Amino acid sequence: MEYTKTPKSVSPRQRKRKNLLTAWSFIAPNFIGFFIFTMIPVVFSFVLAFMNWDSFNPPTWAGFNNFIRMFQDETFKISFWNTIWYTIGTVPITMILSLFFAILLNQKIRGMAFFRTTIFFPYITSLVAVAVVWNMLFHPTLGPINQFLNFIGISNPPGWTSSSQWALPAIVIVSIWRNVGYYMILYLAGLQSIPPELYEAAEIDGANKWLQFTNITLPGLKPTTFFISIMATINSFKVFDLIQVMTNGGPGRATNVLVFDIYNEAFVNFKFGYASAIALVLFAIVLGVTIVQFRFQTKNK
Amino acid sequence: MAAEPVKLDGNSDGIVETKGYKQHADLIKKIVVYTLLIIISILMMIPFFWMISSSLKFDNQVFEVPIRWIPTNPQWANYKTIWTQIPLAKFFENTLILSVVITFIQLVTSSFAAYGFSRMRFKGRDALFLFYIGTIAVPWQAYMIPQFIMMRQLGLTDKLLSLILLQSFSAFGVFLMRQYYEGIPEELSESARIDGLNEYGIYARIILPLTRPAIASLTILTFVNTWNDYMGPFIYLSSTENKTIQLGLKMFVSLYDAQYALIMAASVLSVLPVALVFLTQQKYFVEGIATSGLKG
DSSP states (O other): OOOOOOSSOOOHHHHHHHHHHHHHHHHHHHHHHHIIIIIHHHHHHHHHTTEEOOSSSOOEEOTTHHHHHHTTOHHHHHHHHHHHHHHHHHHHHHHHHHHHHHHHHSSOOTTHHHHHHHHHHHHHSOHHHHHHHHHHHTOTTTOHHHHHHHHTTOSSOOOGGGSTTTHHHHHHHHHHHHHHHHHHHHHHHHHHTSOHHHHHHHHHTTOOHHHHIIIIIHHHTHHHHHHHHHHHHHHHHTOOHHHHHHTTTOSTTTTOOHHHHHHIIIIISOOHHHHHHHHHHHHHHHHHHHHHHHHHHHHHO | OOOOHHHHHHHSTTOGGGHHHHHHHHHHHHHHHHHHHHHHHHHHHHHHHHHHHHHTSOGGGTTOSSOOSSOSSOOTTHHHHHHHHSOHHHHHHHHHHHHHHHHHHHHHHHHHHHHHHHHOOOTTHHHHHHHHHHGGGSOHHHHHHHHHHHHHHTTOTTSHHHHHHHHSSOHHHHHHHHHHHTTSOHHHHHHHHHTTOOHHHHIIIIIHHHTHHHHHHHHHHHHHHHHHOOHHHHHHOOSGGGOOHHHHHHHHHHHSTTOHHHHHHHHHHHHHHHHHHHHHHHHHHHHHHHHHOSOO
16 A cells, blocks of 8 residues: 655655554554553453452462362352353343344334334333332232232232242343343344345245245344354343342342352452452353354354 | 335236235234234333333322322422432432543544554554454453452542543444444545545544444443443442432432332433433434444
C-alpha cells in the first residue's frame, strides 16, 4: 500500500515511523486504560491463584495448596454441581424456545416488530426489578403462581425460593424467561442468512414444511446453533446477579454457584488467593468451551 | 425478504385449481401463528403487568385473589412516597453519572482505536489485536479480584471513579466498532489520502459519518449494560449515598420487605429509563447484538 504521491520528499523510514506514531495515537487512549485496568489484572489473577493473600497478613506463596484445598471444600463442590445443574436446566430449553420463537417471527406478518419487542423486553430490563417481581410471583403461600397451581387442583405446590429443592428450578425458569429473547435475535440473524432460493427450490420439488425445516433450516443454522450453545453455556457458568437477588445462594447452600463462591471467598472472607484459584477453575472451564467452538469452526471451513 | 415461499405458489402456473384450498390453509396458518404469538407475548409480559398493577395498590391488595389487573382505586401516591422513603433521586443521579460517563469514554476511545486497528497498517497490528480481543474470552469474574486489590490500593473503593476506570476501556467496544469499519470500502480512505487528507481528517470526515449506526449500537448497548449492571457496583459501592439504582432497589427490598406496593413502584421506576431508551432505539440495539453476538 505504498503511495508515491507524497508531496514532500520524506525517506520511507521516516514515513514508516510517522505512520506508526499516527497509528498508536489512535489506539493509545483506549489501550492505556485497557492495559492498566484489564490486562495487568488478567495476568495478576494467575499469580494470585498460587498465593496466600488475605489482606491482613503479608502475602506468601501457596504453591498448589489453594487447589488442593478446593477439592476438600464442601462449599466449592456444592457450588460446582449447582452451576452444572443450572447450565443443564437453562441451556437446552433456552435454545429450543429461542429457535422456535425465531422461526415464528421470521415471517412477513403484520405486527412482527411488536411481538419481537415483547419477547426481547425482559432481557433489557434491570435484573433487580425483574428478580424482585419474580420473587413475589413465586411467594410460597401468597404468590400468584402457587395460587394458580392451587386453583388448577395442585394442593401441595412447591415452595420455590424457600425450598432447597425448588429454589434452583425457580431461578432456571426466570433465567430462561429473561434470556430467550437475546438468543432469539441471534437465531433470527442466522435464519436471514439462509438463501431464500433454497426454500423456493424445495417448494418446487414438493418438499413439505417439515422436510424443509430438517433439510434446509437446521443445517443452515448449524453455525448459529453451535455459537449459541457455547455462549449460553459460558453465560450460565458466569451466573451471579439473578441468584444474589433472588435467593442469596440459599436456602442453605442450595443455589450457591461458582461465582457466588468466588465472591464470598474474596469479598466476604477476604481470601483473595483462594478465591482466585476458584476463579482460575472458572476461567479454565470457559476456555475449554471456547476452544471446542474454535476447533469446530475451523473444522467446518 | 421475498423469502415467503407460500406466496410463490399463487404466482406459478399449474397450481391454480388448488388456489382456493391454499388460501384457506394460509388463513388457518395465520390464525395459528397469531394465536401462538399472542399467548407467548402475554406470558412474557405478565410479570411487567403485575409489577405495574401492584405498584398502584395498597400493600394488602397486592396478593389479593383473584388478581385485579386494573386497580379500582389507583394509589398514585406510591410514586410520590417512594422518593422520600429512600434516596431514590441520589441513586438515579449516581446511575446516570456512571452510564453517561462510561458510555462516552467507551465510545470515543473505541471508535478511535478501531480506526487504528482497521485502517492503519503497522508491524504487529494483527497480533496485538488478537491479544486484545482474546481478553474478551476471559470472564470478568476471573480477574475482578486483582482489579479490586488495585482499586483498594488506589483508595478508590466506594467511589464511582473506580467503576468508571474499570468499565470505560473495554476491548468489546473496539471489537464491535472494527466489525463495522471492515465493511467500509478501503478505496474511500485511499482516495481521500491521495487528496491530501491525513489520517485524522479521514477519520473525522469519512469514517465517522459513515459509522453512525455503529456508534448508535455501541452507545445503547453500553448505556443499557451500565445502567443494569449489578455485580460491579455491588462489589465497589458500599455506602448508601454512592449506590446505584440497582443496589438501592435491592437495599429497599431487604429493609422494607413487606411494603410490596412501594417495592413495585421503585421497580417500575428503575426499569423505565432503559425501557424508553430501548423502545426508541431498538433497531440499533438489535443490530449491535446481531453483529457482535456478544454482550458487553
